[in-house]
Amino acid sequence: MAWFDKIKDAIKDTTTLDVVTTNGSIQLTSEDMQGGWENIANSVSEKIKASNVNVVAYTHSQWDADTFMFVKENLSEAEQKLVESHAAVVDASHATRREAVKLVKDFVGLKVD
Amino acid sequence: MPPEGQFESDAVEVSWGRLRNEVMPRMGVDEPAWTEEPETAYRRGDPAEREILIQHLTDLGYLPEGASSVSDSTIRDAVLKWREENQSFTPSYLRFNTMSTCREFLASGEMQRLAAQVGLENELQVHRLPAPGERSLLARVVHFRMKVFNLGTGTLASGFTDELSDRLREVADQLKIKDQEGLSAELNLVQQLGDVTELTSSLMRRYGTWVFVFRHNPALLSNSVAMRMDTLEKPNKHFIQLHQPTRETYERLFISSGRHMRKIASKEARVRNLFGADGFRYYGAAKPLKWIRRAIETRMTAEEASEHFINRLGLGILQLRLWALGYYKGEVDGAWGPLSFAALQHFLADEKVEVKKLVRALAGGYIALNLRYLFKRILPKLEEPARAVAITDLNQLQEEVYARLEDSDGFDSVQQSYALMDRDEQLLMSNTTRRRRRYHGRRGIFAAIGRFFKRVSRSLRKAANAILKGIKSLVSSALHVFRHFAQNIRKGIRVIGLAVKRFNFWLLKKPFISGGEIEPHFALSRFDWDGDAFHYVQDGTSTQLISRHHRSIRRMNLAFAIVSRLAVKAINVMVLAVTYNWFRVAWTLVKLLTGGFWKELKVLIRRYRETFAVEQPVLVSA
Numbered sequence: 001m002a003w004f005d006k007i008k009d010a011i012k013d014t015t016t017l018d019v020v021t022t023n024g025s026i027q028l029t030s031e032d033m034q035g036g037w038e039n040i041a042n043s044v045s046e047k048i049k050a051s052n053v054n055v056v057a058y059t060h061s062q063w064d065a066d067t068f069m070f071v072k073e074n075l076s077e078a079e080q081k082l083v084e085s086h087a088a089v090v091d092a093s094h095a096t097r098r099e100a101v102k103l104v105k106d107f108v109g110l111k112v113d
Numbered sequence: 114m115p116p117e118g119q120f121e122s123d124a125v126e127v128s129w130g131r132l133r134n135e136v137m138p139r140m141g142v143d144e145p146a147w148t149e150e151p152e153t154a155y156r157r158g159d160p161a162e163r164e165i166l167i168q169h170l171t172d173l174g175y176l177p178e179g180a181s182s183v184s185d186s187t188i189r190d191a192v193l194k195w196r197e198e199n200q201s202f203t204p205s206y207l208r209f210n211t212m213s214t215c216r217e218f219l220a221s222g223e224m225q226r227l228a229a230q231v232g233l234e235n236e237l238q239v240h241r242l243p244a245p246g247e248r249s250l251l252a253r254v255v256h257f258r259m260k261v262f263n264l265g266t267g268t269l270a271s272g273f274t275d276e277l278s279d280r281l282r283e284v285a286d287q288l289k290i291k292d293q294e295g296l297s298a299e300l301n302l303v304q305q306l307g308d309v310t311e312l313t314s315s316l317m318r319r320y321g322t323w324v325f326v327f328r329h330n331p332a333l334l335s336n337s338v339a340m341r342m343d344t345l346e347k348p349n350k351h352f353i354q355l356h357q358p359t360r361e362t363y364e365r366l367f368i369s370s371g372r373h374m375r376k377i378a379s380k381e382a383r384v385r386n387l388f389g390a391d392g393f394r395y396y397g398a399a400k401p402l403k404w405i406r407r408a409i410e411t412r413m414t415a416e417e418a419s420e421h422f423i424n425r426l427g428l429g430i431l432q433l434r435l436w437a438l439g440y441y442k443g444e445v446d447g448a449w450g451p452l453s454f455a456a457l458q459h460f461l462a463d464e465k466v467e468v469k470k471l472v473r474a475l476a477g478g479y480i481a482l483n484l485r486y487l488f489k490r491i492l493p494k495l496e497e498p499a500r501a502v503a504i505t506d507l508n509q510l511q512e513e514v515y516a517r518l519e520d521s522d523g524f525d526s527v528q529q530s531y532a533l534m535d536r537d538e539q540l541l542m543s544n545t546t547r548r549r550r551r552y553h554g555r556r557g558i559f560a561a562i563g564r565f566f567k568r569v570s571r572s573l574r575k576a577a578n579a580i581l582k583g584i585k586s587l588v589s590s591a592l593h594v595f596r597h598f599a600q601n602i603r604k605g606i607r608v609i610g611l612a613v614k615r616f617n618f619w620l621l622k623k624p625f626i627s628g629g630e631i632e633p634h635f636a637l638s639r640f641d642w643d644g645d646a647f648h649y650v651q652d653g654t655s656t657q658l659i660s661r662h663h664r665s666i667r668r669m670n671l672a673f674a675i676v677s678r679l680a681v682k683a684i685n686v687m688v689l690a691v692t693y694n695w696f697r698v699a700w701t702l703v704k705l706l707t708g709g710f711w712k713e714l715k716v717l718i719r720r721y722r723e724t725f726a727v728e729q730p731v732l733v734s735a
Contacts, residue, residue, distance in 0.1 A: 014643045021648040044637060045624055048649055056650075081656055088663045089638060089648045095670050096619065097644030099677065106681035 015063035019093050021086035023079070024053035057086040259306070428453065435460060464490055608721070612676035615669035625669075627662035628654065636662040664724055671721040678714060 026047040056079055058070040071083060167183055170176040175191040176183060259277070264284055278299065285291075285298040290305065292298050432453060435441035441456035618625055619640055624647075628635035634654035639647045650659060682705055689698045705711060 013645070017644050019646040019648065021650070023650045023652055025652040044626060044635070045639070048637070053649065081659065082650055085636075085650065085659050085663065086648060089646050089666075092638075092663070092666050092670060093640060093644045093646040095674075096640050096646075099670065099674050100619070100642075100644070103677045103681070106677075 017059075017061040017090075017093055017097065019059045019086065019090045020055060021057045021082055021089060022048075022053040022055050023082055024048070024051055026051045026053075056082045059086070059090050061090075264306075432456075460490075466490065608672045609676055611669050611672035615673040618669075625662075625666065627665060628658050634658060638662070638666060668721065668724045671717055671724065675714065675717050675721065678710070678717075682710065 026044070054072070055070070056072050056075075060068040072079065075083065166188060167176060170188065170191045171178055175194060176187070259280070264280065281299040281302055285302040288302070290298050290301050292301070432441050435453075435456040440460045441452065617623065619642065622639060622641060624637050624639035626635055626637045628651075634651045636651070636654055636659050637647075637649040682701075686698055686701055689701060
């Protein structure tokens with residue numbers, strides 16, 4: 001039933017929206033900064049996975065608009081700015097999903113509005 | 114009968130010969146009765162002389178009016194009192210046989226009474242003249258003229274000095290005045306200095322221009338020429354009193370090519386290119402082709418030009434003419450200042466001529482003055498009988514030169530040359546300095562043919578210029594339209610590029626990083642297919658960088674939204690076009706342009722543009 005679980009996970013993943021905002025202090029070497037933008041992005045991603053980063057905020061939204069949001073306590077002033085940044089990313093995520101759905105709908109010929 | 118000569122009072126200076134020959138006959142005034150020995154005649158009790166004397170003393174307030182009988186002692190006391198009150202008067206110009214008090218008083222009183230009677234006080238006021246009878250009259254005349262135009266040392270020396278001779282030669286050389294008609298160049302110059310028109314023509318022939326350029330002095334900015342340039346405000350007494358020019362505050366006069374100055378007047382931006390930082394150019398008498406003129410042109414700095422005698426000479430001519438008309442009250446010194454401009458403004462206001470037509474403010478602190486047009490306006494005024502000022506410095510000098518040179522040996526031709534003045538004046542009025550010859554017979558036919566081809570060539574040149582101007586305007590407009598489209602196309606390409614970039618991030622799940630490449634801090638966002646996002650901010654990252662990061666994401670999202678909508682509609686239309694369903698293509702296009710799609714698209718475009726605003730909030734919510 002592995003394929004059934006995969007479909008179930010895919011549907012669940014599609015109907016939910018997860019946004020996590022973290023911060024930390026990963027060390028980038030000169031090798032990480034070479035090889036162009038793509039290499040830098042991969043290096044940074046790998047470093048983030050391997051490092052201990054702090055979760056500042058986390059937002060989980062379901063398809064019926066149920067929303068769960070986690071915010072770190074005792075926020076410093078800089079971390080409060082990160083929460084605002086987190087809100088901006090949530091909005092951007094919604095916009096991305098909306099545009100993606102809209103694009104798919106337009107291509108399959110459904111009425112957009 | 115007194116000898117011919119001049120006398121002077123504190124109020125009136127006049128040439129007796131001129132008074133007797135011109136003013137008295139015109140006004141119908143009889144010549145006063147003179148006796149050889151007035152004192153003895155008075156003592157003898159001549160009733161006519163006594164009556165005239167009593168009348169003068171009464172007119173001047175030295176005797177009470179209506180006195181029935183006046184004793185001789187009263188008359189003598191009144192005369193002595195008048196004499197006492199006029200101690201400052203220097204009778205050096207009196208040339209009477211007998212320097213008696215009564216004679217002097219009679220002459221002065223008669224002149225004042227006459228002046229008051231005919232109302233010609235202004236006309237009778239002339240400047241002090243060289244004393245007649247002196248052997249060095251010509252030298253004094255030359256000195257005087259050189260002083261008027263600020264060309265010499267300014268001293269009224271009574272003889273020719275080496276310095277004066279050298280200066281005359283130098284000025285004649287610079288004005289290109291040559292020996293002609295038996296006259297040396299120096300004497301030609303002296304003659305021209307006595308005739309403003311001739312001098313003007315020489316100046317213009319030499320420098321080929323009628324446009325004078327003045328440099329504005331910032332020290333007089335508040336009430337300066339440049340500030341008052343666009344107004345027809347008449348000068349008032351406060352303006353003149355408060356802003357009397359001094360040597361330090363005069364604005365300098367420059368001369369440049371009229372042709373170029375007309376170009377400058379139309380395009381002020383060329384001033385700097387033409388004049389350079391502080392210099393200017395001027396050209397010779399000839400007007401050769403443009404490339405030749407460029408080759409022979411000389412260049413002077415403004416400082417050098419300000420010291421050039423031509424500057425003062427040109428303006429001196431203008432000042433003299435305005436002075437003769439009663440507008441200019443200052444010295445004829447060839448220095449531009451508020452008084453000069455006030456006189457010019459006053460004259461133009463009376464003539465109802467807009468200052469803009471004659472004087473134009475240029476960039477770089479320069480103004481241009483169309484002297485030719487101005488002289489055309491001034492000259493007819495000088496010829497009007499009602500307002501004619503017959504007695505002026507130069508006219509008087511000219512008259513004296515007439516009289517004195519008749520008996521001289523080497524200057525007869527000078528007098529003959531003066532006969533050319535009227536012709537030159539008319540030449541100036543005829544709007545050209547080029548003397549046109551008329552031919553008859555065969556040469557006349559050839560001349561007519563030549564004039565015909567000249568007119569044709571001029572018409573062709575005008576037409577070609579008009580066509581070139583039209584083509585230039587057309588090309589300029591096309592270039593402007595092309596630039597507009599090119600700019601929009603560049604913007605469109607940028608939007609498409611952003612949309613592709615965003616699509617790439619979304620499709621390949623690539624993280625979007627701001628900073629990092631050039632600074633140690635960075636922000637990272639990675640969006641999954643279904644919109645899940647991971648956001649990481651390095652410790653110490655500035656708020657500005659985070660804000661820029663979100664602004665970029667927002668810009669990319671909007672670009673993606675715009676492009677995706679357009680792409681879908683474009684594909685839709687293309688599919689319909691491929692199937693030759695033209696009616697539905699047209700209908701779809703109409704719906705796109707008139708329906709909600711277009712409005713929605715405009716909203717997206719507006720929001721996209723807002724992301725480029727300078728004042729963006731630090732963090733923007735979508």
